[in-house]
Amino acid sequence: MLSVAHIGIVVKDTDKSLDFYTRVLGCTVEETYQDERIRLTFIKAGQQTIELIQYQEDAVKTRGAGNVDHIAFAVTDMEAEVARLRQHKVTLLLDQPKVTNGKKILFFAGPDGERLEFVQKL
Incomplete structure (x- = not known):
């Protein structure tokens, strides 16, 4: 592989x-x-x-x-990472992290509008 x-x-x-x-x-x-x-x-x-x-x-x-489509970054503390994004005035593509399939996810935009994601395994 x-x-x-x-x-x-x-x-x-x-x-x-x-x-x-x-x-x-x-x-x-x-x-x-x-x-x-x-x-x-x-x-x-x-x-x-x-x-x-x-x-x-x-x-x-x-x-x-x-x-x-997007790049996903693994995080261990979603709330802290979301707070950091908000502090830097980053555009969030979801109002709040979403829980799906045993993970917390949040999409946000990079400086050129590229779609990025934080993923926290629960």
């Missing part, structure tokens, strides 16, 4: 997204790369890697279709 190497998310502003993922969610920068057409920043979220992809203006036109 293959394991996930990373999840790539196309962002409009790497600096804004990097601030969100590091300051609000506690991720850390692992590696960066930039050339005339693209800027890549790899960040660690626990054992997982997320790749933030910012295309330069001309490269955006040649990018093919692609879509990531």
Whole structure:
């Protein structure tokens, strides 16, 4: 079985997204790369890697279709994490965490409107 190497998310502003993922969610920068057409920043979220992809203006036109529905982050204290999101004025996509299938879940938006989720096993 293959394991996930990373999840790539196309962002409009790497600096804004990097601030969100590091300051609000506690991720850390692992590696960066930039050339005339693209800027890549790899960040660690626990054992997982997320790749933030910012295309330069001309490269955006040649990018093919692609879509990531959401990224889920495992948490141990949903209430504390929701309070932290509210403190940072993050847009919540549910008013309150929802309990489903033995888990508490909450969807919220990243800086480019990407759908993110917190999951707490009960």
